[in-house]
Amino acid sequence: MTFSFGEPSLHEQQQQQEQFDFSYADEYTQLLTELHEAYCKDQPQDPLQYCANFFNRKLEEQRAIYLCEHHNIETEHHPLAENGNQSMFPTEPTYSSYSSNSSNHHYDDDDDDVLLTDDEERDNFSTTPLSSIPAAANYNRGRRTSVSAESMAPSTQGFVKKVISKTPAQIEGIKISVGNNFLFKNLDEEHHQDVVDAMAEVPVAEGTAIIEQGAVGDFFYVVETGTFDCFISTKQDDSEATTQKLVATYEAGGSFGELALMYNAPRAATIVATSDAVLWALDRVTFRTILMENTSRRRKMYESFLEEVPLFKSLESYERHKIADALESVYFSDGEQVILQGAIGDQFYLIESGVAVFYKVDDNGDQQEVNQFERGAYFGELALLNDSPRAATVVAKGRLKCATLGKKAFTRLLGSVHEILKRNSENYHAIISQQHP
Numbered sequence: 001m002t003f004s005f006g007e008p009s010l011h012e013q014q015q016q017q018e019q020f021d022f023s024y025a026d027e028y029t030q031l032l033t034e035l036h037e038a039y040c041k042d043q044p045q046d047p048l049q050y051c052a053n054f055f056n057r058k059l060e061e062q063r064a065i066y067l068c069e070h071h072n073i074e075t076e077h078h079p080l081a082e083n084g085n086q087s088m089f090p091t092e093p094t095y096s097s098y099s100s101n102s103s104n105h106h107y108d109d110d111d112d113d114v115l116l117t118d119d120e121e122r123d124n125f126s127t128t129p130l131s132s133i134p135a136a137a138n139y140n141r142g143r144r145t146s147v148s149a150e151s152m153a154p155s156t157q158g159f160v161k162k163v164i165s166k167t168p169a170q171i172e173g174i175k176i177s178v179g180n181n182f183l184f185k186n187l188d189e190e191h192h193q194d195v196v197d198a199m200a201e202v203p204v205a206e207g208t209a210i211i212e213q214g215a216v217g218d219f220f221y222v223v224e225t226g227t228f229d230c231f232i233s234t235k236q237d238d239s240e241a242t243t244q245k246l247v248a249t250y251e252a253g254g255s256f257g258e259l260a261l262m263y264n265a266p267r268a269a270t271i272v273a274t275s276d277a278v279l280w281a282l283d284r285v286t287f288r289t290i291l292m293e294n295t296s297r298r299r300k301m302y303e304s305f306l307e308e309v310p311l312f313k314s315l316e317s318y319e320r321h322k323i324a325d326a327l328e329s330v331y332f333s334d335g336e337q338v339i340l341q342g343a344i345g346d347q348f349y350l351i352e353s354g355v356a357v358f359y360k361v362d363d364n365g366d367q368q369e370v371n372q373f374e375r376g377a378y379f380g381e382l383a384l385l386n387d388s389p390r391a392a393t394v395v396a397k398g399r400l401k402c403a404t405l406g407k408k409a410f411t412r413l414l415g416s417v418h419e420i421l422k423r424n425s426e427n428y429h430a431i432i433s434q435q436h437p
C-alpha cells in the first residue's frame with residue numbers, strides 16, 4: 001500500500017481515473033475477447049451455461065492465485081501451475097447433498113470432509129472477497145445444502161483417504177466394473193486401491209433419476225449392473241417449452257457424472273435408470289484428488305491432438321473428451337514396426353513423442369522411405385472407416401510413443417465414424433475422396 005501526503009491535484013486525479021478506467025476496460029475487453037474466441041471454437045448448445053462456466057473458471061483462477069498469495073500455498077505445487085487453466089478449485093462453495101430420489105444412500109453422515117452450514121461458511125470466509133459467487137437459479141433446487149471445507153482447500157492437501165469396508169465379492173465386483181473403464185486405466189496400484197476403498201454401493205430402482213440436469217455434482221458413478229439413459233434438456237429460444245434429447249446410454253462398466261465434479265459446473269444432463277441397477281459411487285473429494293488429476297492431464301494433452309485430425313472435425317467437444325479418455329499409450333522401440341503395408345488393422349495412432357518413418361513398396365518391389373512424422377501427427381485413422389489394407393509400413397525411429405484407439409472402442413463410445421463424418425458434409429466428401437481417389 002502506498003501513502004501520500006496532501007491531496008492529489010485535479011489533473012493527477014483525472015490521470016488516476018483514466019488509468020483506473022483504462023486498466024479495467026482493458027481487462028474487460030480481454031475477457032470478452034477470450035470468451036468470444038472460446039465460444040466460437042466450442043459452439044456450445046447452452047450459451048448461457050457456457051458463459052457462466054467460462055467466468056466461473058476465470059474467477060477460480062484468480063481465486064487460486066489469491067489463495068497462493070494469502071495461504072502460503074506454493075505456486076509450484078499449485079494445481080493450476082501444473083494444469084494451465086484446468087479447474088482444480090471450486091468456483092462456488094461446493095454443496096454436499098442428497099436428492100430425494102437418491103435417498104437410499106446418504107454418505108454425508110460418514111463423510112470425511114468437514115461440513116459447514118451456510119452461516120459457518122460466511123463466518124469463516126467473510127473476510128475473503130472472492131469467497132462467494134451466487135449459484136445459478138436452479139443450481140441447488142430441492143437439495144439440502146451444506147458447504148464443504150473442501151471448497152477452499154487445494155485438492156491434494158489434507159486429503160483423508162476414505163475407506164468403506166467391503167466384502168471380497170464386492171471388491172471383485174468393482175474390479176470387474178472398472179476393469180475396462182478408461183478413467184481407471186492409467187491409475188497406479190495404490191491409487192486404484194484408494195478408489196476401490198472409497199466407493200460406496202448404491203442400489204437404484206428402475207425409473208430413478210440418479211442425476212438431474214442443473215443439480216450440484218456430488219458423486220461420480222460406475223455402473224455395476226443395470227442400464228441408464230442420459231438426456232439433455234434444452235430450452236426453446238422463444239418459448240417456455242423444453243426439448244429432451246437422448247445423448248447416451250450406459251451399461252455395466254460405463255461411468256458418468258464426472259463433468260460436474262471436474263469443472264464445478266451444474267450437472268450437464270439427467271441420468272435415469274432404465275432397469276433396477278447397482279452403481280458404485282465415488283465421492284467428489286476422492287474423485288478430484290485421485291481420478292481427476294489423471295483424467296484432466298490426459299484430456300488436455302490429447303484433445304489438442306484430436307482437434308487437428310480432419311476425421312474428428314465433426315465431433316462435439318464432449319465427444320472429444322470421450323475419445324481422449326479412451327486413448328491408450330503404446331510404446332515402440334527403435335526399428336519396431338507399428339503398421340505393415342497391406343495388413344488389415346483397426347487402430348489409429350497419434351504420435352506423442354518420437355519419430356515414425358513411412359515406407360512404401362514401389363513397383364519394383366523395393367521398400368522406399370516416403371515420409372517421417374513427429375509429435376502431434378497422426379496416422380492409420382482411415383482404418384476407423386473401413387477395413388482396407390494399410391497403405392504404408394510404419395516403423396519407429398528411436399523410441400516412439402503413440403496414443404491409440406481401435407475402431408470397436410470408437411464405435412462403442414460414439415457410434416459409427418461414417419455417421420459422425422456426415423455431420424460436416426464438406427469434410428466428409430474430402431475424406432471419402434481421399435479413400436477412393
Ligand SMILES: Nc1ncnc2c1ncn2[C@@H]1O[C@@H]2COP(=O)(O)O[C@H]2[C@H]1O
Pocket residue numbers: 211217230232247248255256257258259260261266267268269270271318
Ligand atoms: N453429451 C453429453 N453432454 C454432457 N454430459 C453428458 C453427455 N453424455 C453423457 N453425459 C454424462 O452425463 C453426466 C451428467 O452429470 P455430469 O455433468 O456430472 O457429467 C455428465 C456426463 O458424465
